[in-house]
Amino acid sequence: xxxxxxxxxxxxxxxxxxxxxPYLLSLPALLTCIGILIPFFTAVVYSLQRYRLxxxxxxxxxxxxxxxxxxxxxxxxxxxxxxxSYAILTVGIELLLGLGIALLLQKRTRFNNFVxxxxxxxxMTAPALASLMWKLMTNPGFGILSYFxxxxxxxxxxxxxDPSTALLTVVIVDVWVYTPFIxxxxxxxxxxxxxxxxxxxSLDGVPRLFVFWRIxxxxxxxxxxxxxxxxxxxxxxxxDIIYAMTQGGPGDKLTVFxxxxxxxxxxxxxxxxxxxxxxxxxxxxxxxxxVFIKNWLRLREKQRGEA
Amino acid sequence: xxxKEKTLVDAYMSGSLSRRGLxxxxxxxxxxxxxxxVLVNAAATRALAQNGFDWKKHAGTTVKLLLNKHPYxxxxxxxxxxxKELTGMDVQYDVFPEDVYFDxxxxxxxxxxxxxxxxxxxxxxxxxxxxxxxxxxxxEWITDASKTNPDYNWDDMLEGVRASCAWNGRPGxxxxxxxxxxxxxxxxxxxxxxxxxAAMLDKAGVGVPGNLDELIDAAAAAQAANDGIYGVxxxxxxxxxxxxxxFLSGYANFGQKDLNVSDDGMLSAAMNTDVSKDxxxxxxxxxxxxxxxxxxxxxxxxxxxxxxxxxxAMIFDADILGYFMNGAGNAMEGQLAYAPFAPNPAxxxxxxxxxxxxxxxxxxxxxxxxxxxxxxxASGPExxxxxxxxxxxxxPVRKSVWADSGFRDRLSGSYPGYVDMHDKSAPGAKxxxxxxxLFFDLTTEWAASLQKMVxxxxxxxxxxxxxxxxxxxxxxxxxxx
Numbered sequence: 001x002x003x004x005x006x007x008x009x010x011x012x013x014x015x016x017x018x019x020x021x022p023y024l025l026s027l028p029a030l031l032t033c034i035g036i037l038i039p040f041f042t043a044v045v046y047s048l049q050r051y052r053l054x055x056x057x058x059x060x061x062x063x064x065x066x067x068x069x070x071x072x073x074x075x076x077x078x079x080x081x082x083x084x085s086y087a088i089l090t091v092g093i094e095l096l097l098g099l100g101i102a103l104l105l106q107k108r109t110r111f112n113n114f115v116x117x118x119x120x121x122x123x124m125t126a127p128a129l130a131s132l133m134w135k136l137m138t139n140p141g142f143g144i145l146s147y148f149x150x151x152x153x154x155x156x157x158x159x160x161x162d163p164s165t166a167l168l169t170v171v172i173v174d175v176w177v178y179t180p181f182i183x184x185x186x187x188x189x190x191x192x193x194x195x196x197x198x199x200x201x202s203l204d205g206v207p208r209l210f211v212f213w214r215i216x217x218x219x220x221x222x223x224x225x226x227x228x229x230x231x232x233x234x235x236x237x238x239x240d241i242i243y244a245m246t247q248g249g250p251g252d253k254l255t256v257f258x259x260x261x262x263x264x265x266x267x268x269x270x271x272x273x274x275x276x277x278x279x280x281x282x283x284x285x286x287x288x289x290x291v292f293i294k295n296w297l298r299l300r301e302k303q304r305g306e307a
Numbered sequence: 308x309x310x311k312e313k314t315l316v317d318a319y320m321s322g323s324l325s326r327r328g329l330x331x332x333x334x335x336x337x338x339x340x341x342x343x344x345v346l347v348n349a350a351a352t353r354a355l356a357q358n359g360f361d362w363k364k365h366a367g368t369t370v371k372l373l374l375n376k377h378p379y380x381x382x383x384x385x386x387x388x389x390x391k392e393l394t395g396m397d398v399q400y401d402v403f404p405e406d407v408y409f410d411x412x413x414x415x416x417x418x419x420x421x422x423x424x425x426x427x428x429x430x431x432x433x434x435x436x437x438x439x440x441x442x443x444x445x446x447e448w449i450t451d452a453s454k455t456n457p458d459y460n461w462d463d464m465l466e467g468v469r470a471s472c473a474w475n476g477r478p479g480x481x482x483x484x485x486x487x488x489x490x491x492x493x494x495x496x497x498x499x500x501x502x503x504x505a506a507m508l509d510k511a512g513v514g515v516p517g518n519l520d521e522l523i524d525a526a527a528a529a530q531a532a533n534d535g536i537y538g539v540x541x542x543x544x545x546x547x548x549x550x551x552x553x554f555l556s557g558y559a560n561f562g563q564k565d566l567n568v569s570d571d572g573m574l575s576a577a578m579n580t581d582v583s584k585d586x587x588x589x590x591x592x593x594x595x596x597x598x599x600x601x602x603x604x605x606x607x608x609x610x611x612x613x614x615x616x617x618x619x620a621m622i623f624d625a626d627i628l629g630y631f632m633n634g635a636g637n638a639m640e641g642q643l644a645y646a647p648f649a650p651n652p653a654x655x656x657x658x659x660x661x662x663x664x665x666x667x668x669x670x671x672x673x674x675x676x677x678x679x680x681x682x683x684x685a686s687g688p689e690x691x692x693x694x695x696x697x698x699x700x701x702x703p704v705r706k707s708v709w710a711d712s713g714f715r716d717r718l719s720g721s722y723p724g725y726v727d728m729h730d731k732s733a734p735g736a737k738x739x740x741x742x743x744x745l746f747f748d749l750t751t752e753w754a755a756s757l758q759k760m761v762x763x764x765x766x767x768x769x770x771x772x773x774x775x776x777x778x779x780x781x782x783x784x785x786x787x788x
Contacts, residue, residue, distance in 0.1 A: 053417060054435040054744035058786055069784065075777075140600035141535075141618060161601035163762045249545030250603040251759035266410050267547070268748040269417075269435050 040282075046275035053269035066276035075252065075260075079277070083256040085167065086242075087235040090174040091228060097175065098182025098227070099220075103212075105183075106190045116187060123180040127173075131244035134173045135160070160245045166253045173241050178234075182227045189223030190216070222299055229292040233285055257281040311336065317350065348697070351689040352389040360456035365677035366395025372681070373415060373426035374400050375408040378631070379495045379664055380427070382698035383685055390684050398681060416441040421671040424678035430472045430663045430738060431551070433490035434746050438476050443668040444488035448679040459683050463705045467737035468493045472665055478743040478787050479568035491665035492686045493704040495627075495694075498659035498736050499556040500728050501648040502629025504639060507533045507620040519557060519589055519650035522623065526597035529620035538597025540610040540622040545758060547750035548606065551740070553623035554590060554757075555660040557650035559739035561586050565749070566741040566778075574743060574788050576775035578753070586650075588767045591760045603758050615639050623648060625662065626728065627701055633722055634699075645724040647731040658735040663704070702729065709733075745785055749778050 016024060050062040070076040101119065105112040122130065137145045138159035149157040160169040193216070201211045217224075239258035242248065248255040248263070257277055264274035315332050356362055374380045380402060387398055401423075403411050412426055416436060428436065436442045448454050449461050461469075470483020472491045480487070501522075503515060508525065511532035516522040526538025542549040555565075563586065564577045577583075594602050599613065607628060613619045615632030617639050622629060626645065633643040649657045666682050668675060684690060688707050694700025695708045696717060708714055709729065718725045740746065756774040759765045765773070782788025 052744065052785065053439045055785065056439055135604070141613075156600065158600055161603045163759075163764055246604060247545045249755060249758050250762055251545075251755050251764055263751065266413055267751065268745070269413070269439070270748070 043275045043278060046271050047279045049272045051270075051272040051275075053271060062272075066272050067280075070276070070280070075255070076277075078252050079255050079257055079260050082167075082252075082254060083236055083238075083281075086171065086174075086238060086254075086256055087232055089167070089171050090178070090235045090238075091231045093171065093175050094179045094182045094231060095224065095228060097179045099186055099224075101179070101183045102186035102190055103216075105187055108191065116184065119183060120180045122177050123184075125177065126240075127177055128240040128244050130177050131173055131241045134169075134176070135245055138169060161250065163250045163253050166246060166250055170242050170245055170254060173245065174235070174238065177241070178231060182231065185227045185230075186220065186223055189220050193219050222296060222303075225292055225296045225299065229289065229296070232288055232292070236285060236288070237281065313350075348386060348389060348689070348693045351693070352393050355456070355458065355687075355689055356393055358456055358458050360458075362394050362456070362680070365674070365680055368674055368677040369397040369399060370424040370674065370678050370681050371422060372398065372400040373412060373423040374402045375427045375664070376402050376404045377427070377664065378699040379694070382694035382700040383690070385698055386690055386693050390681065393684070394680055396677060396680065416669065416671070419671050421669070421673050423669055424672040424674060425666055425668050425682055427494070428491055428665055428667045430491060430493075430665055431547075431740070431746055433472070433665075433667060434474065434742050434744060436667065437474065437488060437490040438744060441670055442490050443670055443672075443675065444490065445492060445668060445679075445682070446489045448676075448683075449489060454676060454679055455683055456687075458689075459687055460705075460707070463688060463707050464493055465496075465704055465706060465709075465733060465736075467733070467735075468496050468661065468663055468704045471661060471663055471738040474742045477572065479566070479572055479574050479741055482738055482742055491663075491667040492682055494664050494666050494686055495700055496661050496663040496702050496704055496736075497552075497625035497627050498657075498661055498702065498729065498732050499552045499624055499648075500626050500629075500657060500659060500732055501621060501623055501646045502614060502626065502632070502643050503621040503646065504529075504614070504617065504619075504642060505644045506642060507536065511620075515644075515646045516621075517649070518652040519586075519593075520652070522621075522648075522650070523589060523593045523596070526593060526621060530597045533620065536617065537599050537613075537619050538621065539593060540599060540605070540613050540619040541594065541602075541624060542607060542610055543594065543598070543602035543605045543754075543758065543761070545603070545751065545755050546606070547747050547754065549754040549757065550750045551660055551662060552607075552625055555739055556648075556658060557590070557623070558583070558586055559658045559660060560649055560651040560654045562651075564739075564741065565753075566743065566782075568741060574741065574782050576778035576782075578778070579771040579775040584768055584771055587757070587760065587771060591757070591767055594761050595763075598761075602761065614643070626725070630701055630722060630725065631699070641721070643722075645722060645728045647728045656735050657732040658739065659732050660739045661736050663738075743787060745781060745787065748781060752777060752781075 047066055048061055048063050049059060050065065051059050105116050125133075134145075137143045140146050140156070140158055140161065143159075146157060146159070158165065160166045197215050197219075198211065201215060237258055238256055239262065242254045242256055243259055243262065246254050248259040258281070261274045261277040261281070264270045264277065268274075312333065374383075384400075391397060408427075409432065412428065412432070415423055415426075416439070428442075433442060437444075449459075455461075466483075470487075472493050473483045473487035473489045474480060475484050475486045475488065501515065507529050508515065511525070511528040513525040513528045516525040522539065528538075530536060530538035541553050561582055563580065563583045566574045567577045568574055599605050599609070599619070601609075607625065610619075610622055610624050611628040611632050614622050614629065615637035629643055629645055632639060633641060647657045649655075666686060668678050668682060672678050686704075688705055691700065691703045691705045691708050692711060692714070695703045695714050696711070701718075703709060703714075715726050740750075753774060756765075756770050760767050760770045779788055
């Protein structure tokens with residue numbers, strides 16, 4: 001008896017309709033977004049509620065009351081002011097320093113490459129650890145920086161313990177940690193710039209300062225905008241450095257958005273107020289991101305048009 | 308040899324031999340004090356197993372604990388095998404450092420997780436956890452003779468401490484009232500009194516201060532007479548934890564309250580009275596003149612370590628901080644002494660506000676009766692005595708432990724003045740805050756105001772009026788004022 005092999009069936013291919021294809025392709029991104037969107041909309045709902053974990057019986061929708069209360073709350077405006085001051089100061093100083101260091105290291109030499117890698121070390125340190133390190137170094141009793149401050153004539157310099165120098169101290173820590181980020185980004189930008197304009201300027205004997213203002217800086221602007229965008233977003237959401245150094249004090253000197261939101265949720269269990277604070281922080285971040293991205297796109301279009 | 312040891316231990320357990328006599332006899336047989344302690348505890352466990360209570364009812368069950376890294380935890384873990392042997396139960400635990408501990412507890416409880424059956428907490432935290440429905444009212448178990456062993460002796464707990472862990476959940480409700488719910492069981496506690504470096508005070512030619520004015524003067528004198536130190540350590544970080552130790556103990560000693568409770572149960576700020584303003588002004592001056600230069604970042608850790616390292620002459624803070632700083636490994640080992648402290652010259656005795664490390668049961672536990680077995684053992688008299696005499700489980704919350712001569716002798720031998728300090732302060736020791744759900748909000752703001760006053764950013768009078776105004780606004784917003 002012989003057995004015949006079954007006739008091979010034609011393979012059916014799974015076909016996706018043209019209309020469904022874009023949705024299918026965007027599915028992974030959608031799934032990722034869900035992980036962000038669900039907590040986001042949950043926070044939106046919480047921010048519209050009077051919701052304290054310690055008073056569950058009083059939980060109810062108060063709609064915009066949490067936001068309206070902020071308008072007449074001096075503590076909120078202080079938080080807004082402190083967050084903005086911190087972001088402007090840190091990003092401003094980091095941009096200046098980062099650009100300066102990048103310019104110094106622009107030329108590709110073995111020494112410059114080594115130094116640029118070494119300068120990245122602070123960026124490898126967790127900000128909370130960096131803060132503890134700086135807290136020790138600025139201890140008025142035994143901190144090495146306090147010792148140097150005294151040598152320079154600053155008697156009894158109290159760093160983060162004093163309201164007049166607390167902001168300066170945390171800004172210094174932030175600058176120490178994040179300047180390398182700006183430096184490396186701008187260094188990459190500088191080294192990727194076309195050489196022809198610089199060679200032409202050199203042949204024409206154009207002064208170096210003029211070259212910097214008229215050629216280097218305009219060509220580097222997209223990189224500066226990118227670095228600023230990243231740092232502003234991160235800086236306005238600062239938490240670990242400030243909390244580890246001072247817990248938001250002395251007084252209300254350093255109560256930035258994230259510190260306030262953290263305290264409101266984890267210590268005061270005021271979920272509604274904490275969520276509303278974070279929503280406002282999100283709105284500020286969204287607005288600033290849009291401004292930066294629009295400018296960045298406009299600049300890119302301009303450069304393409306000129307090319 | 309073993310039989311002789313066993314006979315001695317059994318004689319001790321039956322009361323025919325004193326603890327000192329037992330240790331002495333065992334010592335003569337070449338048994339170390341530590342081993343003697345373990346033997347005594349094993350005998351105590353055997354005795355516990357014979358008290359008619361069904362300790363094996365939950366044999367085979369595993370309970371899981373959430374614990375803070377603390378000497379109390381270490382003492383419990385050191386004795387845990389006895390519990391396992393007694394009950395046939397297993398115990399698992401996660402231990403977290405204090406910096407993140409309460410965030411972990413809040414996260415676990417607010418998510419309704421049943422992972423942990425019981426956990427360490429402070430009494431203040433239960434003012435949030437209780438009303439939120441996250442912890443059980445333990446009266447249900449304490450009063451049930453079928454679930455609690457006859458030797459548990461709940462009445463043995465110090466009254467002020469026990470009452471401080473019980474609240475009826477009504478904002479402003481009296482702690483320990485008849486209708487109060489027992490949200491947690493006291494485990495170990497801290498009074499706030501003076502720990503001082505006698506040599507530094509001697510060098511300054513000042514005695515042990517007896518009230519706030521004397522403390523201010525003594526701190527200034529000690530600072531002036533000793534190079535590189537500051538006079539007095541108190542907490543100063545922007546946190547509720549700055550208000551509850553020495554600061555509130557002194558404040559209460561002047562008869563002051565944090566909040567007024569009206570007849571209709573509404574709350575209002577009480578910290579801007581004339582007496583309060585005077586007290587704040589003195590406290591601020593004390594820190595400005597003789598406090599730590601970086602006072603505004605000082606938590607309990609810096610207050611304690613500075614004293615232990617010989618960087619401060621005194622602390623008005625938790626007595627157990629002074630206890631631990633007098634121990635091995637500290638520069639000031641064996642050089643610290645203790646005194647009860649009543650800041651108000653007109654007060655009869657100290658009125659320390661207290662911090663109580665307590666044990667609570669999670670509402671989300673799937674095996675509450677088994678968890679209670681652990682809680683009653685861990686807060687029972689046998690473990691309390693073991694911890695207090697063999698480990699660093701101080702301050703015990705049980706009167707029987709404070710009455711134990713072995714414990715008192717041990718403290719008096721190495722910690723001069725500690726027992727006397729405790730005895731004089733214990734009658735007035737309790738939580739002096741008003742129990743209400745905004746406790747952490749309001750005390751953190753109080754600490755921030757104090758920082759502003761010390762920094763000279765705002766005068767004391769004005770700062771307290773502003774604080775009272777803000778407190779009243781927040782109470783009103785929360786429907787409490």
